[in-house]
Amino acid sequence: MLTSLSISNVFCRRTGAIVAAVALVTGLSAGIAPTAVAAEPDPASATVPYEEVPAPSAPVIGGYLLQGTPNFSTIDMSVVTDFQWAFSTITDPALGDAGGRCTTASQAGIDAVLAQRAKQPDLRVIRSIGGWGARYFSQVARTPESREKFVSSCMDAFITNGVADGFDLDWEFPTAGGMPDIGYDANDRENMNLLVNEFRKQLDAYADANGLNRRDFWMTAALPAGRWQDSGNGVTGAPYDVLKSFDLDFLGKALDSINIMTYEMGTGYVPVSMPNQPLYADPKDTTGDPYNSGDAMIRLFIDQGVAPNKITWGAMFTGGRGFVVGDTTNGGMWQPWTATGCGSGTNAVNWANAQRDDRSVLVYWDDTTKNQWFFDPVQKRVCSAESPQTLALRAQYAKDMGLNGFFSWQLNSTSGSNNAELRSVARVFYPQLVHEPAAPTVTGTPVAVANGVEFNGEVARVTGSSASALTAVINWGDLTRSTATVVPLGNGQFSVRGQHTYAKAGNYTATVATIDPAYINSVTANTQVTVGAVSAQAKCVGSKVHLAV
Incomplete structure (x- = not known):
């Protein structure tokens, strides 16, 4: 009777298999019927992950750079844990052996990333594959042979040379919703699962062969939150359901993290102007879509079986989304549009x-969606863009929901803000890494005034400010604006004051934007204004106006 067996001769990929092998040895030694060895995971299963990956142990602060040779010099990398390097694409499968492969990076790009890794040994580098309009995902994901060839080429280009720690799949999108020429197949949704399995199989094999920890190699995917995507003609939009493209329950188990693109919601595909990154749903939303916000999409992913700590919230740092509208109602929001784009109005210019x-x-400020935007009533152009304030609110939401941190498109903001957007996010998750004091609180002071009578007084109060001086502008809610007078009160408090005469009676929402010398601490808030007609008996006593409303 066989009484011993060398464990080293048993190939065991997973811990469960090792336990089974030990049970086999014990059983044979005792003359007991052996317990079967656990089967090798099957990368060809579209319903069972090759490996169920545990959630990350700490939240990430990461972001993409769409640069062949990344320029890290303008980015505060001290607060960045994860770098998504965009993009590799896929060579045309029609090219024979050269087709269906992962495009490589330039040597200059590889050298730049390796140099940053030498400065920052704990930086996780993820090579992102795909992007909007990227072709041939459907073809390379279709068969075992095409998947193995494609993944192997990615491994050769970015893992074996030590430049990356894994991959991010940005397939936009399986089955429908992307540009019409990217290629589609009825089995794309299942083939996405199989492609993820093949990546995990080869990453695990590489880690095992080199005595490395499998958890050091990551697989992520960038999945959409936008509910309006391409209709199939490359021009117009149509309602889009992420569940028809992606098996969220499977991906939630198989991936280290899902990067939800909780931005690009207010694009040229939507029928009305809207914020690009609404945190919460707006009752004024006329699209009729209950999932048209970041919060709703996060909850949808969780309802589909994705653990919160495997979800990374996404935000756009660079630029914004805009529309030209025909109506000035709601500051240009939720109106039919005639053209898209912010024009020349970057964040800094606006x-x-x-x-x-x-x-x-x-x-403008919307306290429901937690969005700031700019509106030019002359051009009737609305531009939705993020600020350190809006980003910090989204980061706090992600932290409160137990999500896996925050990522950005892109790390290099266009506001000329000295990394204020990035640091405002990092300050929520890792306050010890950000040295600016906390942002102040701005509270609107309700105003009551008669139409035709000049108001001259406080519209907002600032508390908890670390600045010695502030400036502010007031949008009076009637398509006019003025520069405020900001009076220091001591102990971090300021009174924001303004002068204005309303022509018509009614209720107005005025927006007060305070500008701090440290842009990271600039805050926008609303105040309610009641404007009433002066009755025949109305009289003014000091600064008080008796109104008939």
Whole structure:
């Protein structure tokens, strides 16, 4: 009777298999019928992950750079844990042996990443594959042979040379919703699962062969939150359901993290102007879609079986989304549009114009969706873009929900803000890494005034400020604006004051935008204004106005 067996001769990929092998040895030694060895995971199963991956142990602060040779010099990398390097694409499968492969990076790009890794040994580098309009995912995911060939080429290009720690799949999108020429197949949803399994199989094999920890090699995917995507003609939009493209329950188990693109919601595919990254749903939303917000999509993913700590919230740092509308109602939001784009209005330009008396740009704040936007009532152009304040609110939401941190498109913001967007997010998760004091609180002061009578008084109070001086602008809610007078009160408090005469009676929402010398601490808030007609008996006593409303 066989009484011993060398464990080293038993190939065991997973811990469960090792336990089974030990049971086999014990059983044979005791003359007991052996327990079967656990089967090798099957990468060809579209319903069972090759490996169920545990959730990350700490939240990430990461982001993409769409640069062949990444320029890290302008980014505060001290607060970045994960770098998504975009993009590799897929060579045309029609090219024979050269087709269906992962495109490589330039040597200059590889050298730049390796140099950053030498400075920052704990930085996790993920090579992102795909992007909007990227072709041939459907073809390479279709058969075992094409999957193995494609993944092997990615491993050769980015893992064996030590430049990356894994891959991010940005397939936009399986089955429908992407550009019409990317290629589709009825089995794309299942084939996405199989492609993830093949990546995990080869990453595990590489780790095992080199005596490395499997958890050091990551697989992620960038999945959409936008509910309106391409209709199939490359121009117009149509309602889109992420569940028809992706098996969220499977991916939640098989991936280290899912990067939800909780941005690009207010694109040219939507029928009305809307914020690009609404945190919460807006009752004024006329699209009729109950999932048209970041919060709703996060909850949908969780309902589909994705653990919260495997979800990474996404936000756009660079630029914004805009529309030209025909109606000035709601500051241009939730209106039919005639053209898209912010024009030349970047965040920096819009902020500058909003503070100039010879410009017509207004700042708006929605306390429901937690969005700031700019609106030019002359051009009727609305531009939705993020600020350190809005990003910090989204980061706090992600932290409160137990999500796996925060990622950005892209790490290099366009606001000229000295990394204020990135640091505002990091300050929520890792406050010890960010040295600016906490942002102040701005509270609107309710206003009551008669139409035709000049108001001159406080519209907001600032508390907890670390600045010695502030500036502010006021959008009075009637398509006019003015520069505020900001009076220091001591102990971090300021009174924001303004002068204005309303022509018509009614209820207005005025927006007060405070500009801190440290942009990371600039805060926008609303105040309610009641404007009433002066009755025949109305009289003014000091600064008080008796109103008939």
